[in-house]
Amino acid sequence: AYSSGGGALSPGYYSKSCPKLEPIVREEVARKKNETVVTIPAVLRLFFHDCFVNGCDASVLIASAKEDAEKNTRDNDSLAGDGYDTVNRVKARVEKECPGVVSCSDILALAARDVVSLADGPYWTVELGRRDALVSRASDVEGKLPGPDMKVRELTAIFKNGGLSQLDMVALSGAHTVGFSHCTRFTDRLYNFSGTGKTDPSFSKDYAEALKKACPRDVSDTIAVNMDPITPITFDNNYYTNLLHGFGLFTSDQVLYTDSASRETVKQFSANQTSFFEAFMASMIKLGRVGVKTGDSGEIRTDCTAFNH
Ligand code: HEM
Numbered sequence: 001a002y003s004s005g006g007g008a009l010s011p012g013y014y015s016k017s018c019p020k021l022e023p024i025v026r027e028e029v030a031r032k033k034n035e036t037v038v039t040i041p042a043v044l045r046l047f048f049h050d051c052f053v054n055g056c057d058a059s060v061l062i063a064s065a066k067e068d069a070e071k072n073t074r075d076n077d078s079l080a081g082d083g084y085d086t087v088n089r090v091k092a093r094v095e096k097e098c099p100g101v102v103s104c105s106d107i108l109a110l111a112a113r114d115v116v117s118l119a120d121g122p123y124w125t126v127e128l129g130r131r132d133a134l135v136s137r138a139s140d141v142e143g144k145l146p147g148p149d150m151k152v153r154e155l156t157a158i159f160k161n162g163g164l165s166q167l168d169m170v171a172l173s174g175a176h177t178v179g180f181s182h183c184t185r186f187t188d189r190l191y192n193f194s195g196t197g198k199t200d201p202s203f204s205k206d207y208a209e210a211l212k213k214a215c216p217r218d219v220s221d222t223i224a225v226n227m228d229p230i231t232p233i234t235f236d237n238n239y240y241t242n243l244l245h246g247f248g249l250f251t252s253d254q255v256l257y258t259d260s261a262s263r264e265t266v267k268q269f270s271a272n273q274t275s276f277f278e279a280f281m282a283s284m285i286k287l288g289r290v291g292v293k294t295g296d297s298g299e300i301r302t303d304c305t306a307f308n309h
């Protein structure tokens with residue numbers, strides 16, 4: 001379990017030491033997004049995978065010659081390269097403006113906020129003052145990240161490790177309103193649900209048919225589909241409306257509606273985008289506090305992909 005106090009974080013942390021930080025991050029993220037829209041889901045997911053393994057400390061960004069860092073794991077293998085590129089580009093500019101001052105973990109937290117708002121989602125104030133990790137071990141990832149086959153009880157337990165509630169879990173799952181998934185992450189639901197050789201009955205029939213066309217039985221592990229088939233690049237509440245219609249891609253998505261423990265929240269977020277946006281912002285701020293290192297812990301990396309020493 002991690003602390004999620006976040007007491008030492010504050011929005012104005014760099015107001016004297018790097019006053020242009022936020023406009024620089026915004027500009028670089030927007031430039032990258034205009035080159036490829038994949039930037040949006042890539043950065044958002046990268047932030048989540050960082051925070052859930054040893055806290056929001058940029059541990060996921062470390063590149064290891066021995067390939068034994070967090071990024072060298074099955075769970076993190078599918079993190080799109082554009083997420084890392086975005087952070088590295090922002091960092092390069094920020095280092096020119098204010099050398100040695102701004103952590104990679106704070107850049108990632110700001111970039112995650114900016115991609116959401118650039119996709120027409122909400123905009124919130126980001127707490128700052130995180131320091132970067134001194135370790136990144138592949139062996140630390142196991143069991144920390146949720147899997148697409150999990151049910152509500154397991155999902156809630158994983159989020160609880162970071163001090164996040166079931167409501168936070170349902171709100172943050174709304175991130176699947178943008179981005180892609182490889183077919184291999186859900187083909188069991190299409191062709192061999194619970195070992196039955198059948199299709200998961202909680203799928204809409206039409207949606208399952210469409211997914212079978214995009215993802216045939218022996219599909220290559222490079223093929224991916226939109227997670228929100230209706231508004232794939234817009235950050236909206238359509239993820240929840242999809243669940244009402246059996247358009248959830250993973251078991252971990254669809255169970256949020258089929259399980260009565262979370263169904264009312266799904267209905268509410270589907271009916272009212274403002275209530276989803278408010279919950280999402282609050283949960284992102286909580287996510288950004290998970291296991292943060294402040295004060296004398298950690299370091300301010302100069303290169304986000306490597307420790308300073
Ligand atoms: C609730 C439990 C969650 C599970 C089981 C889960 C699982 C997954 C899986 C399996 C993928 C597809 C990866 C692939 O291509 O193989 C994915 C994609 C994604 N996830 Fe999640 N996720 C969860 C929560 C979250 C949260 C909390 C966020 C962010 C706040 C998030 C953001 C994303 C995004 C944006 C993508 C698309 C990535 C891209 O297009 O590059 N997920 N997730």
Ligand SMILES: [Ca+2]
Nearest residue numbers: 050053055059
């Ligand atoms: Ca981390």
Ligand SMILES: [Ca+2]
Nearest residue numbers: 177228231234
């Ligand atoms: Ca959407």
